[in-house]
Amino acid sequence: MARVYTEADAPLAPLLNRTVAIIGYGSQGHAQAQNLRDSGVSVVIGARQGLSWERAQADGFEVCSVAEAVQRAEVLMLLVNDEHQPTLYAEQIAPHLRTGHALGFAHGFNIHFGQIIPPEEVDVFMVSPKAVGPQLRRLYLQGHGAPCLIAVHQDFTGEAKSIALAYARALGGTRAGVYETTFKEECEADLFGEQAVLCGGVPALIRAAFETLVEAGYAPEVAYFECLHELKLITDLIYESGIRGMLFAISDTAQYGAMTRGPRLIDDHVRQTLRTILGEIQRGEFAREWILENRAGRPVFHALERAAVEHPIEQVGETVRSRMVKV
Secondary structure, eight states, X not given: OOOEEOGGGOOSHHHHTSEEEEEOOXXXXXXXXXXXXXXXXXXXXXXXXXXXXXXXXXXXXXXXXHHHHHHHOSEEEEOSOGGGHHHHIIIIIGGGOOTTOEEEESSSHHHHTTSOOOOTTSEEEEEEESXXXXXXXXXXXXXXXXXXXXXXXEOSSSOHHHHHHHHHHHHTGGGTOEEEOOHHHHHHHHHHHIIIIITTHHHXXXXXXXXXXHHTTOOHHHHHIIIIITHHHHHHHHHHHHHHHHHHHSOHHHHHHHHHHHHHHSOHHHHHHHHHHHHHHHTTHHHHHHHXXXXXXXXXXXXXXXXXXXXXXXXXXXXXXXXXXXX
C-alpha cells in the first residue's frame, strides 16, 4: 500500500524561501503556477516567445527565457511535453544547473527511460497531480484539491522529499491525499492505464461497438447515443461511487447484462493482451518505439490520427453534439 500524506505531513516552509521556475505554460503549467502563487510561493515562468509567454504575462507572472528562469530559481518544474523535454533540458536547462538545484517532473518517462540524466549534485523529484490543468485549478479555487503522486529519484540535499511534499501541498494535493510512489511505478502504471483503458482501450471499444450496431442496420445516431454519449453517465457514477456504486445505480436489467456479458468481452485472450502491453512498457519497448517515432517525424502517429478523425463516429457525433445545449 502506498503511504498517504495530508496537510499535517507537508509544511510549506521548504518552498517559502525558494523561487520556483515553471518551465512551460500549457495546461499544467498554467494551473500549477497559479496554485503555487496563491499558496504564497514565489514563481517565475520560463517559456518561449509566443502565445504561452503572452498568456503568462497576462496572468500577472514574470516571464523570461528558460535559461534565465533556471538561473533565477532554486526549484524547477519541467512541464513541457515528454517528447520535447530531452532537447530542452540539454540545451537550456543542464548548462545552468547549480549544485543543490531541485529538478521536478510531473511524469516519470524521461527519468525512468534515461532520456534525461541529471547530475548527481541536484535533487530530482516528481509531483504528479491526478487531474488535468483546468480541473486542478478549479478544485483549488473551490477549496478542494486533486490527489497527487510524489516520488524522489535523487536526494542530494536531503530535502528532496520535503520539497516534493511542499510542492504538492501548494497545488492543493494534500487536501485530497498525496501518495508516495517511484518514478518507475508511476511511469509504467501511467502508460499502461492510458493504453489499456483510458485513451486506448475505451475509445477502441466504443468504436468497435458503434461499428457493430451500424453494420447490423441500426441508425448511426442511435449507435452514438448508446455506445458513446451515455458513457459519461456511467463514468460519472464510477468516479463518484466506484464500480459497485455504479452497478447499484443502474437498472437491474443493465446490471445483469453487465455482470454476465462483461466477463465475456474481457476474456483470457484480452487479459493476455493486457499482460503483453504491460510487458512492452516494462521492457522499454514502447518507450523506444515512441522515441524513434518522434525522430522519424511521426509518420505512424499522423496516419493513425487522421484515421481517428475520419471515423464515422466523429461525423455523427459532431452533428449530434451541435444540437445539444451546452451546460
